[in-house]
Amino acid sequence: MRLLEREASLASLAEYAAEARSGAGRLVLVSGEAGVGKSALVERFQRDLPDARWSWGMCDGLSTPRPLGPLFDVADQRGGALLELCRAEAGREELFRGFLRAVSEPGALNVVVVEDVHWADEATLDLLRFLARRLSNAPVLIIVTYRDEGLATGDPLRAALGDLVVRRPARRIALAPLSAAAVAVMAAGTGWEAAELHRLTCGNPFYVTEVVRAGVREVPPSARDAVLARAMRLDGESRRVLDVAALTGTRVESRLLESVTDCPAPVLDELLGCGLMIEDGSWLRFRHEIARLAVAGAVPAHRARTVHGLVLAALAGMGCDDDARMAFHAEAAGDAGAVLRHAPAAARRAAWLASHREAAAQFRRALRFADGALPGLNNRPDAATLAGLYEGLADELALLDLWPEAAEAGEQALAQWRAAGDRPREGAALRRMSRIWWNLCRADQAVAAAEAAVSILEPLGPSAELAWAYAVHANRRMLQGEHDLATALALRAQAIAEPLNATDVLSDVLNTQAVSAAATGGAWAGQMRRALEIALSGRHQDQAGRAYANLCSMHASQRQFADAERYMTEGLAYCDEHDLTTYATHLRSEWATVLEWSGRWDEAAALSADLLAAATAYSCNRLCVLRKIGVLRARRGEPGAWEYLDEAAATADRTAEPQQIVPVRLARAEAHWLEGDADRARHETELAEEASPGCDIWDRGAVAVWLVRTGSARPAPGDLAEPYRLWLDDHPMKSAQAWADLGCLYDAAMTLADTPEEQALRRALEIFTGLGATPAARIVRQRLRGLGVRSLPAGPRAATREHPFGLTRRERQVLALLCARYTNQEIAAAMFISARTVAHHVSAILAKLGAPTRAAAADRAAELGLAEAES
Helix, strand or coil, rough: CCCCCCCCHHHHHHHHHHHHHHHCCEEEEEEECCCCHHHHHHHHHHHHCCCCCCEECCCCCCCCCCCCCCHHHHHHHHHHHHHHHHCCCCCHHHHHHHHHHHHHCCCCEEEEEEHHHHHHHHHHHHHHHHHHHHCCCCCCEEEEEEEEEEECCCCCHHHHHHCCCCCEEEEEEEEECHHHHHHHHHHHHCCHHHHHHHHHHCHHHHHHHHHHHCCCCCCCCCHHHHHHHCCCCCCCHHHHHHHHHHCCEHHHHHHHHHHCCCHHHHHHHHHHHHHCCECCCCCEEECCCCHHHHHHCCCHHHHHHHHHHHHHHHHHCCCCHHHHHHHHHHHCCCCCCHHHHHHHHHHHHHHHHCCHHHHHHHHHHHHHHHHHCCCCCCCCCCCCCCEEEEHHHHHCCCHCCCCCHHHHHHHHHHHHHHHCCCCCHHHHHHHHHHHHHHCCCHHHHHHHHHHHHHHHHHHHHHCCCHHHHHHHHHHHHHHHCCCHHHHHHHHHHHHHHHCCCCCHHHHHHHHHHHHHHCCCCCCCHHHHHHHHHHHCCCCHHHHEEEEEEEHHHHHEEEEEHHHHHHHHHHHHHHHHHHHCCCHHHHHHHHHHHHHHHHHHHHHHHHHHHHHHHHHHHHHHHHHHHHHHHHHHHHHHCCCCCHHHHHHHHHHHHHHHHHHHHHHHHHHHHHHHCCCCCCHHHHHHHHHHHHHHHHHCCCHHHHHHHHHHHHCCCCCCCCCCCCCHHHHHHHCHHHHHHHHHHHHCCHHHHHHHHCCHHHHHHHHHHHHHHHHHHHHHHHHHHHHHHHHHCCCCCCCCCHHHCCCCCCCCHHHHHHHHHHCCCCCCCHHHHHCCCCCHHHHHHHHHHHHHHHCCCCCHHHHHHHCCCCCHHHC
């Protein structure tokens, strides 16, 4: 069959290949529904580009994919240093760098095809992220194919695509089904009426091809009957071999197929001749995955189990070291012993490669057999083996932000270690549960578990486990504002960890010490960066994620937004590449806080809503998002604020953490104040004050201001951040300017709103109106009217409402200077505002114009005639 209606796509591929040949590497994402012709397009392009060096990698449609399968496929084809790294079981970073070197060899254009990425494991998605950041100067064309139908909101591929498409080397090609005219060409001479064939197949090339070839008169939604009608033409021996091939996986080695089935060469020839399978070097693979699934689904269950058992034995005889593959066939064969040999090993390998979802799936697979619920296991594993499996599962789930499931697994591990009488591991299990319970906002249990771990491990003498127990206990005390005790415990952990070279513990305790130092006014940044350096050099993913999260969080809390953005960007790249969902979520939550503080409320609300949809109930990550959504709704006068703030208060109280309780109570105080309920606002502020001694100068400053603002008789705490101190020292204009310089316009407006001066109140009203802070604007209008002012704007400026993109007056002024190619510093000087404020205006302009860069915004303004109007 001809390749129809793909000329434009082939031309795009040729263009991208030419760019890659010149040294500007490209990552091309080829998407479309199953059977639309993604593989056919790439195979045709290979014929058009015979002088390139081609490599192919496949993502297998196994229930738990093998980590980095495409990388190992390419290594098998290319050999050399990359293959040696794979055989040496090198770490991810070495494999990624080795892969890039292998496919960037000078000379001919290097083309790498990665097929069926909708089945990719997390490590493979991270490999694509890694490459997308580094292809700009490499003579490489990477073509990625994937199905784009049915991607759920939380699908890892969807998140990866969001990261990839914004990279400079990325390009997209979306394949649509064939038109009625193209289907008519394919139907010519077949006896099919073209319109009916198009109606039945919806233009899917695979469906059309299979129906035409099989000669059937009906086509079900999945084309199953069309595929099986074609398979039925094979004789009995060839059909048996086809069934084995379908159950083996997306691809099957020729020698494996021969070993399992004893099939003669003519049988393989017949399989290739029927068109369902094609040769791929020393492998055979189905031309379409839909065909494989249709054939595999038609094999009776009892025979499928037998086939999987034969495949498992044959792979073992061939010396297969792919534990993920072996575990898949072992489970399908019902061979519990083989599952328990291979699934845990596959889980550990996946964790090493930072495919934590796959690691968790492998641990679950092992536990399905280990608990004795499934047949085929003669002897149930001992308590220590079971504990190790539950322990591994708990650790992986913790990294994936799946805390309720992690708690169940962790409790099982603890019970099994106790049954085994292993005191050191029991102490370690308690330390693990302390972390899990803390993330579930169960403070009492978290502290009790940390103390119990220390009491068990201390009599056993110095060990890495005791160092970890001290480290976790220190962390619990730090979070509850007991910074002196936290530092003392951290130093104990450090004293044990250093002689043992336990660098993961060392990174963790340096992190804790840095947080406590920041809260008590000490130097912290150098210590925190050291914690990050140790974690990165030691490949301690958990500690690196924590260090990035705290670097972002602490810079944000001190309103150092540029530094916070730097660590947010670096940290997200690391956490997404290493499948660290917990820390990636925390970083995104911190960024939503920065957006809130810097007046980018639409972005903050949108990001917070996305995070809340994916958050675990009663978790710390959920708590932070609840506060942001609640306070933003209160500030905008939107309904539903108390739904979020009530849940936030209940959850914060369970944490017993000042850093959680104070912001939530102040958010509730502000919400009551905006509603005109001074008594409740004062009560919430005083609850915040009771928790504030363990907080830093910024949280204490906020408490101090709200105590005065709500008329509380309680004394304000001392040692406050400068903007709050200036306000309390009766320098409201200086305080407002300090807030403006930091980029916190809402705080500046709140400060101005507390003054009795008309000009300050007018400026506050302008800011509140621009932000959409309707309740605060209403309060300021009332105060202005109390001063006798009558000429006041009633709402958003008419110019803003009438502007086609909703730009405010100030944003239009900034846009005019953008069109004149001014830098942020030049705009700041021309408009007498801070460069940070300019940056926020530029971000808002880009969002409203839908432009990725300032240059693109200027170009779009020129195209739409806005530039001349603004000037």
